[in-house]
Amino acid sequence: NAGVTQTPKFQVLKTGQSMTLQCAQDMNHEYMSWYRQDPGMGLRLIHYSVGAGITDQGEVPNGYNVSRSTTEDFPLRLLSAAPSQTSVYFCASSYEPGRPNYEQYFGPGTRLTVT
Amino acid sequence: GESVGLHLPTLSVQEGDNSIINCAYSNSASDYFIWYKQESGKGPQFIIDIRSNMDKRQGQRVTVLLNKTVKHLSLQIAATQPGDSAVYFCAESYSGGGADGLTFGKGTHLIIQP
Numbered sequence: 001n002a003g004v005t006q007t008p009k010f011q012v013l014k015t016g017q018s019m020t021l022q023c024a025q026d027m028n029h030e031y032m033s034w035y036r037q038d039p040g041m042g043l044r045l046i047h048y049s050v051g052a053g054i055t056d057q058g059e060v061p062n063g064y065n066v067s068r069s070t071t072e073d074f075p076l077r078l079l080s081a082a083p084s085q086t087s088v089y090f091c092a093s094s095y096e097p098g099r100p101n102y103e104q105y106f107g108p109g110t111r112l113t114v115t
Numbered sequence: 116g117e118s119v120g121l122h123l124p125t126l127s128v129q130e131g132d133n134s135i136i137n138c139a140y141s142n143s144a145s146d147y148f149i150w151y152k153q154e155s156g157k158g159p160q161f162i163i164d165i166r167s168n169m170d171k172r173q174g175q176r177v178t179v180l181l182n183k184t185v186k187h188l189s190l191q192i193a194a195t196q197p198g199d200s201a202v203y204f205c206a207e208s209y210s211g212g213g214a215d216g217l218t219f220g221k222g223t224h225l226i227i228q229p
Contacts, residue, residue: 004158035219042204042219043159059218090158104149104217106158 001026004107006091012113013081021076021110023091029105031094032074033058034066036087037109043090049074050096081114088112127226134195136223138188138205145207149217150179150190154201162190162203192225200227 007022025032030051035043035058045058049068063085065077074093078085088111094104128134140148146167151159165172165179165188172179178191188205202222 040221042206042221044219045217092158103161103164106160109156109158 003027004091004093004105006089006107006110008110009108010111012115013078014115015081015083017081019078019081021078021089021091021112023074023076023107024072025074025091025093025105026072027093027105028071029093030071030096031104032068033092033104034064034074034076035090035092036060036085037090038087046076046089078112081112083114086112086114124221125224125226127228128195129228130195130197132195134190134192134199134225136190136192136203136205136225138190138220140186140188140205140207142207142209142218143186144209147208148179148181148188149206149208150177150188151204151206151219152199152201153204153222159204195225195227197227197229200225 004025013019033048034046036046037043044060046060046064047055047058047066049055052068052071055066055068063079065079068074088109090109091107092104149164150162152162153159163174163177163179165181167183170181176193180189192199202224204219204222206217206219208217
């Protein structure tokens, strides 16, 4: 298993540009989430999905869109990049919480800089 | 809103000693807690979790203690090794661990002295 993969690893955007951060998992997990991590901060939830076709907003959803057309993929779209979106973005996946072997797996992250 | 916090931003311990990392939470409705380890340049790694119906849970070299009376969570690492150097985050949830419910603390940087 590759686990949770994210592309790209690094990205520089100009203000106003759009882009999609890719996330894929091969563990057949129902739950997938996107977080952002700013320096000296914990992770903040952007959007999440509890299954294909179902998405919902987290703590900081503004400026981001998601879709979940398959169980494996959960792309995050930045509609019009702003310097405030400079951050490290992590994708995570897990089975339904409460299962005996519940564990949330994180990808390696995408480091985004918006100038 | 309510959030999870950590008492110390940096903790320095001698190799071989036990480490204790603390976490305070303020949401009395929280019923699920997780500890993560994040090494430099990597994503967080799940260490151990505990539900509110338990006071203690043990893993390999790690123990999580939950004191609901004072809303306190701790992670104990036995016989600390150089590979334990990382930032440790606690996270809490009030929805039984659902993907929408995790709130992360800011993290404690654990430094291992040789």
